[in-house]
Amino acid sequence: MSLDNPPTLTATQEARRQVEICNACRYCEGYCAVFPAITRERAFADGDITQLASLCHNCRGCYYACQYTEPHEFALNLPAALAEVRVESWERFAWPGGLARVFQNSGVALAGALVAGIAVLFFALTALAPDSGDGFYAYLSHAAMVAIFTPAFVFPLVVIAMGLRRYWAEVGGTRITMADLKTAFGDAARLRNLSGGAADGCNFEKGDRYSQARRHAHHAVMYGFLLCFASTSSGTVLHYVFDIQAPYGLLSLPKLLGIPGGILLTVGAVMLAWLKTKADPELGAPSVWGGEMAFVCLLGATGATGLALFAATGTGLVAPLLALHLGTVLAFFLTTPYSKMVHGFYRLAALVRDAQLRD
Amino acid sequence: MRDLSKVTWDVIVVGGGNAGLCAAIEAAESGARVLILESAPKTYRGGNSRHTRNFRCMHDGPLSVLTGTYGEDEYFDDLIRVTKGKTDEALARMTIRTSEDCLPWMEAHGVAFQKSLSGTLSLSRTNAFFLGGGKALVNAYYNTVEDLGVTVAYDAEVSHIAIEDGAFTGLDASIGGTVTRIEGRALVLASGGFQADLDWLADAWGPAARNFLIRGTPYNRGVVLRDMLDQGADSVGDPTQCHAVAIDGRSPKFDGGIVTRLDCVPFSIVVNKNGERFYDEGEDVWPKRYAIWGRLVAAQPEQVAYCIIDSKSINDFMPSVYPPETADTIDGLAQRLGISGTKLRETVDEFNAACRDGTFMATDLDGLATEGLTPPKTNWARPITEGPFYGYSLRTGVTFTYLGLKVDRTARVSVGAGRLTNVWAAGEIMAGSILGEGYLAGFGMTIGTVFGRIAGQEAAAHVA
Numbered sequence: 001m002s003l004d005n006p007p008t009l010t011a012t013q014e015a016r017r018q019v020e021i022c023n024a025c026r027y028c029e030g031y032c033a034v035f036p037a038i039t040r041e042r043a044f045a046d047g048d049i050t051q052l053a054s055l056c057h058n059c060r061g062c063y064y065a066c067q068y069t070e071p072h073e074f075a076l077n078l079p080a081a082l083a084e085v086r087v088e089s090w091e092r093f094a095w096p097g098g099l100a101r102v103f104q105n106s107g108v109a110l111a112g113a114l115v116a117g118i119a120v121l122f123f124a125l126t127a128l129a130p131d132s133g134d135g136f137y138a139y140l141s142h143a144a145m146v147a148i149f150t151p152a153f154v155f156p157l158v159v160i161a162m163g164l165r166r167y168w169a170e171v172g173g174t175r176i177t178m179a180d181l182k183t184a185f186g187d188a189a190r191l192r193n194l195s196g197g198a199a200d201g202c203n204f205e206k207g208d209r210y211s212q213a214r215r216h217a218h219h220a221v222m223y224g225f226l227l228c229f230a231s232t233s234s235g236t237v238l239h240y241v242f243d244i245q246a247p248y249g250l251l252s253l254p255k256l257l258g259i260p261g262g263i264l265l266t267v268g269a270v271m272l273a274w275l276k277t278k279a280d281p282e283l284g285a286p287s288v289w290g291g292e293m294a295f296v297c298l299l300g301a302t303g304a305t306g307l308a309l310f311a312a313t314g315t316g317l318v319a320p321l322l323a324l325h326l327g328t329v330l331a332f333f334l335t336t337p338y339s340k341m342v343h344g345f346y347r348l349a350a351l352v353r354d355a356q357l358r359d
Numbered sequence: 360m361r362d363l364s365k366v367t368w369d370v371i372v373v374g375g376g377n378a379g380l381c382a383a384i385e386a387a388e389s390g391a392r393v394l395i396l397e398s399a400p401k402t403y404r405g406g407n408s409r410h411t412r413n414f415r416c417m418h419d420g421p422l423s424v425l426t427g428t429y430g431e432d433e434y435f436d437d438l439i440r441v442t443k444g445k446t447d448e449a450l451a452r453m454t455i456r457t458s459e460d461c462l463p464w465m466e467a468h469g470v471a472f473q474k475s476l477s478g479t480l481s482l483s484r485t486n487a488f489f490l491g492g493g494k495a496l497v498n499a500y501y502n503t504v505e506d507l508g509v510t511v512a513y514d515a516e517v518s519h520i521a522i523e524d525g526a527f528t529g530l531d532a533s534i535g536g537t538v539t540r541i542e543g544r545a546l547v548l549a550s551g552g553f554q555a556d557l558d559w560l561a562d563a564w565g566p567a568a569r570n571f572l573i574r575g576t577p578y579n580r581g582v583v584l585r586d587m588l589d590q591g592a593d594s595v596g597d598p599t600q601c602h603a604v605a606i607d608g609r610s611p612k613f614d615g616g617i618v619t620r621l622d623c624v625p626f627s628i629v630v631n632k633n634g635e636r637f638y639d640e641g642e643d644v645w646p647k648r649y650a651i652w653g654r655l656v657a658a659q660p661e662q663v664a665y666c667i668i669d670s671k672s673i674n675d676f677m678p679s680v681y682p683p684e685t686a687d688t689i690d691g692l693a694q695r696l697g698i699s700g701t702k703l704r705e706t707v708d709e710f711n712a713a714c715r716d717g718t719f720m721a722t723d724l725d726g727l728a729t730e731g732l733t734p735p736k737t738n739w740a741r742p743i744t745e746g747p748f749y750g751y752s753l754r755t756g757v758t759f760t761y762l763g764l765k766v767d768r769t770a771r772v773s774v775g776a777g778r779l780t781n782v783w784a785a786g787e788i789m790a791g792s793i794l795g796e797g798y799l800a801g802f803g804m805t806i807g808t809v810f811g812r813i814a815g816q817e818a819a820a821h822v823a
Contacts (some may be wrong), residue, residue, distance in 0.1 A: 020678065020682075021618055021680055023617045024617075024618040024620075024677065024678050024679055024680040025492075025616075025617050025680075026476050026477065027412055027476070027489075027491055027492030027617065028491055028770070029477060030471075030473030030474070030491070031490070031491065036477075039477050042674060042678050061490075061491060062494075062578070064491075064493065064494075064495070064498060065490075065491025065492055065494050065495035065498070066494065067409050067410055067492065067493070067494045067614075067616050067617075068616070069616070070402075070403070071402060072614060073611055074491050074618075139730045196471075196490075197473060197490055198424075198471040198472060198473050198490045199471040199490055199491075199495075200471075208495075208498040208501055208502070209469075209652045222370075251787075278687065
């Protein structure tokens with residue numbers, strides 16, 4: 001019997017090998033939800049490994065605390081093993097799967113999508129320029145925007161919903177209760193699994209030193225994104241329900257939500273990108289490093305171009321900046337089911353499933 | 360790294376485990392210029408501390424993650440029970456009393472604690488668990504010494520301590536293959552026991568020791584300990600003894616650590632290479648018996664034994680790091696384990712015939728004992744009848760050795776008539792002063808922390 005790691009192990013098999021060693025050790029129980037979840041089982045089906053992988057927030061506390069990392073013959077690197085399983089599962093759950101592989105493995109492809117999006121917008125600008133209209137609608141009619149963005153918004157959501165159904169079946173999820181959702185959203189809202197438990201944060205950009213930087217940066221991006229989303233939603237409501245049309249004033253709901261949101265999103269994304277350059281790529285899934293980085297940049301660019309567009313109000317830069325911003329947003333939406341953006345959906349699903357299993 | 364021999368260090372610490380790091384922190388905080396010489400490479404730094412998981416701590420009322428109260432007398436009674444009185448009461452009580460101040464000090468120097476791990480609830484009052492285990496503690500202390508400006512040399516094995524007229528003057532260390540003389544004004548020895556030197560172990564215990572597995576670091580070879588003893592340093596602890604437990608026989612020769620433990624013995628029968636039982640597997644709950652099984656297995660042919668379990672019991676204990684050998688028949692299992700099927704079947708049949716009816720309770724002494732069997736199994740005796748059958752090999756796993764340097768309550772090392780002027784010792788290298796026999800969970804870290812801190816303070820005061 002040997003624990004040698006033959007090169008033929010799949011990502012799931014390799015993660016299982018490691019998780020079984022963790023289950024005989026249990027020193028890391030205090031870091032995050034993954035370890036208590038491991039100790040609830042004795043044997044790990046493929047779906048169990050998928051669930052553990054999605055639950056892992058890659059805080060890396062367990063790696064730096066592990067007495068069995070290489071060159072030890074057990075060769076544990078649980079954050080990397082679970083990251084590989086996550087990447088594989090996202091490709092498996094995405095439809096069509098090939099697209100996910102392209103986007104995850106290649107930041108260039110993601111950037112390409114961005115460029116393509118912008119090009120489409122420029123084309124739309126010239127071809128569909130309205131005869132009249134205020135603000136943005138002077139450049140692109142409201143109808144044209146709706147015609148472009150409605151499918152671009154709905155299509156990714158449909159694909160993600162399909163993926164989540166597959167995920168739920170694979171991990172053996174049961175009927176979801178309000179209590180499950182409350183626990184899961186509470187964990188997500190506080191990023192409990194990046195907190196390091198009793199430690200002050202996670203291990204990312206400073207090796208084995210603990211730091212809250214990644215958690216704070218992620219908070220900025222997540223809440224910034226949600227504020228931006230709320231801003232757009234409030235604009236939609238104002239437009240359709242109250243017949244109040246853009247452009248909106250500085251003290252309007254879309255601006256009050258959108259400006260801080262854009263700032264948080266941009267600053268957070270810059271921080272996340274910087275932190276990513278400082279962290280050891282071998283503790284994640286190295287093959288998708290570029291795709292992840294491109295995703296963070298794309299996310300930051302949606303915020304930054306939005307702010308720039310706002311700053312350019314009334315100048316000749318509105319037309320190109322509008323195209324740039326809308327193109328970025330379009331690229332972001334369209335790539336959502338295939339980019340690192342899906343992590344939010346699957347991780348939330350994993351937290352819901354963990355809440356079900358916890359009691 | 361700059362040339363370590365160009366500097367006269369205030370305090371040189373030999374060994375970069377818990378005790379050495381505590382000493383270095385204290386000395387550096389007192390303003391001393393400190394060098395740590397760690398024999399392991401950076402990835403394996405920290406000695407046996409990297410395999411530890413908790414700190415046994417006296418406390419009056421809840422303290423950090425600890426519940427209730429754990430007083431000096433109760434703590435000392437626990438120590439007397441495991442050591443059977445082989446301790447120095449004054450040193451032991453001083454260690455116990457000081458432990459209470461150590462926990463907040465540890466937290467202030469980067470150690471994070473967590474509540475006791477699942478399956479260790481019995482320790483939630485007495486032992487504070489390190490979040491992530493001992494390696495996380497070691498990392499925290501290395502970060503602390505780095506912030507304090509302490510110099511750390513890895514792959515630095517000390518071969519000789521130069522002592523003139525009762526005082527340390529310098530030492531020889533091989534760093535990256537080159538032997539260098541390094542000078543210092545005070546010395547703290549925290550380089551552990553000798554359990555990784557199999558020749559020494561075989562000399563002390565007998566040739567059977569060559570078949571032992573070493574649970575911890577391969578870098579505790581006792582080079583400095585032997586050098587000091589050769590120079591007449593006073594010793595404590597039985598030179599022939601080591602703390603040994605029964606672990607999974609397939610474990611790595613060194614550094615297998617915590618995961619190699621097997622908790623299945625009470626729910627199994629244990630046979631030797633000849634397929635014969637040799638001890639009462641159900642004498643007591645496993646936490647109270649695992650330590651004697653190291654010796655029991657060591658006394659068997661080829662220092663190996665085999666746990667035999669059936670399907671009824673396979674889920675009654677902590678998961679093992681390696682899956683068990685499995686077969687549908689006892690004969691098949693014997694074949695997989697490399698022992699005689701006929702003999703094993705005889706032993707199992709005999710055992711099964713001696714089992715009687717009763718209620719099995721995995722977590723309590725259930726009194727389910729065999730009748731008319733030698734040796735008996737006095738608890739958890741259920742017939743081994745339901746396939747598939749499972750088997751684990753067991754070998755002796757050495758945790759630490761008892762022989763060490765004698766110290767006084769200021770951690771100072773003595774030679775014959777007098778104390779050395781400027782040499783202190785902390786951790787496993789002097790633990791035999793207090794822990795003469797047996798082991799008390801988390802007490803090694805207590806000794807290391809208490810004496811490491813004292814040694815660092817004393818050494819710094821000496822050079823101040």
